[in-house]
Amino acid sequence: MADSIDIIIITDGDKKACAAVEEAGRQLGLRTISASMGNPSPLSGSELVALIKQAPSSPVLVMVDDSGSPLRGKGEELIGYLNHNSEVSILGVVAVASNISRTQVNGIAVDFSIDSSRNVVQGPVDKNGHLEAKSHKFVEGDTVDVLNEMDVPIIVGIGDIGKMQGLDSAKNGACVTTKAIQEILNRSGVYAKTTHQ
Numbered sequence: 001m002a003d004s005i006d007i008i009i010i011t012d013g014d015k016k017a018c019a020a021v022e023e024a025g026r027q028l029g030l031r032t033i034s035a036s037m038g039n040p041s042p043l044s045g046s047e048l049v050a051l052i053k054q055a056p057s058s059p060v061l062v063m064v065d066d067s068g069s070p071l072r073g074k075g076e077e078l079i080g081y082l083n084h085n086s087e088v089s090i091l092g093v094v095a096v097a098s099n100i101s102r103t104q105v106n107g108i109a110v111d112f113s114i115d116s117s118r119n120v121v122q123g124p125v126d127k128n129g130h131l132e133a134k135s136h137k138f139v140e141g142d143t144v145d146v147l148n149e150m151d152v153p154i155i156v157g158i159g160d161i162g163k164m165q166g167l168d169s170a171k172n173g174a175c176v177t178t179k180a181i182q183e184i185l186n187r188s189g190v191y192a193k194t195t196h197q
Contacts, residue, residue, distance in 0.1 A: 004086060004087055004088055004089040005052055005053065005055070005058045005059075005060060005087065005088050005089065006058045006059040006060070006088075006089050006090075006091045006188075006190070007052060007058075007059060007060045007061070007062050007082065007088050007089070007090055007091065008030075008059050008060070008061050008062070008090075008091050008092055008093070008094065008181055008184055008185075009062050009063075009064060009079060009082065009090060009092075009093045009094070010061060010062065010063050010064070010093075010094045010096070010161065010177075010181075011063075011064055011065070011075060011079075011093065011094065011095055011096045011141055011143040011144055012063060012065055012096040012143070012160070012161045012162075013036060013037045013038050013039060013040075013041055013063040013064060013065030013075070014037070014039055014065065014162075015037070016161070016162030016163055016169070016170070017037075017063065017065075017096075017160075017161040017162045018032075018034060018037035018063060018162075019162055019169075019170035019174075020161050020162035020168055020169065020170050020174035020177045021061055021063055021161065021162075021174070021177060022034060022170070023170040023173065023174040023177075023178070024061070024174045024177045024178040024181050025061050025181075027173070027174075027178050028178065028181060028182060028185070029057075030057075030059055030060065030061050030181070031055040031056065031057060031060050031061065032060075032061040032063075033048065033051050033052060033055070033060060033061065033062050033063070035051055036048055036051070036062055036063045036064065036078075037063055037065075038065060039065050039067040040065050040066055040067040040073050040074035040075055041063070041064050041065050041074045041075050041078055043078070045077070045078055045081030045082070045085070048062065048078060048081075048082070049081075049082070049085055049087055049088060052087075052088055053087065059091055059185070059190060061181065062082070064076070064078045064079055064143055065142075065143055066142040066143040067142070072145070072146065073142070073143070075142075075143040076143055076144075076145065076146040077146075079093075079143070079146050079147070079150075080146055080149075080150075083150050090150075090152055090153070091153060091154070091184055091185075091188045091190065092152065092153055092154035092155065092156065092184035092187075092188065093147060093152050093154070093155050093156070094156050094158050094161070094177070094180045094181065094184070095108050095110055095139045095141060095144045095147065095155050095156065095157050095158065096139075096141050096143070096144075096158055096159070096160065096161055097124070097125055097126050097127045097139050097140060097141050097157065097158065097159055097160065098127055098140065098141045098142050098160065099127050100140055100141065100142050101140075102140055105140050105141070105142065105144070105145050106138070106145050106148060107124070107137075107138030107139055107140040107141070107144065107145070108138055108139055108141075108144040108145065108147045108148060108155060109124075109137060109138055109139075109155075110123075110124055110138075110139050110155045110156060110157035111154055111155050111156065112156060112157070112183075113125040113131070113139070113156060113157030113158060114129075114156060114157070114158050114176055114179050114180045114183065115129050115130065115131055115159075115176075116128060116129030116130065116159055116164045116165070116167045116168070116176060117129075117167075118175055118176055118179045120179075120183065123136070123137070123157075124136055124137065124138055124139040124140075124157045125139065125157050125158065125159055126159065127159050127160045128159050128160070128164055128165065129158065129159030129160075129164040129167065129168070129176060130159070139157040153188065154183075154184050154187055154188065156180045156183060156184060158176060158177065158180050159176065161174075161176075161177050162174065162177070164176060
């Protein structure tokens, strides 16, 4: 059997997030599965894997989205499918914070976060990319709870991709998203092109 394809999962998929992820991929020389964009993600697990397998190089950037649902929605189902599929290997996850209530989700403990100023910080950030109080332990998002059931090598917290008061917009280079993905690549020992930001 051929080697599995490395992927990086981003738990957001709206239009602004897609533009930011595509821009980050462009800067880092990575292919983005743009067809996985949507609220919620429109593809089945098998359709998504088929597209990943068509990418000319690895790692591949994959977006998943629950469309704001605190329940296990399409995005989390896709993460679970990818986790159990032998044809792909998850290098890491960019876990996106949202405004969802802390009483509605468990949230996920992250290895570190990238704040809206592109700093690597210990602990979770909020939707705006601001470091949470020390008493706060988890990134809360609508598409992250399933990660608690998985053994993911690297989980990076981040604010709302493509937004954060414009600091992560695609037209501004999606610098926060790019930094988060590059940290996963670096810490995984995967070569990434140097960005000029």
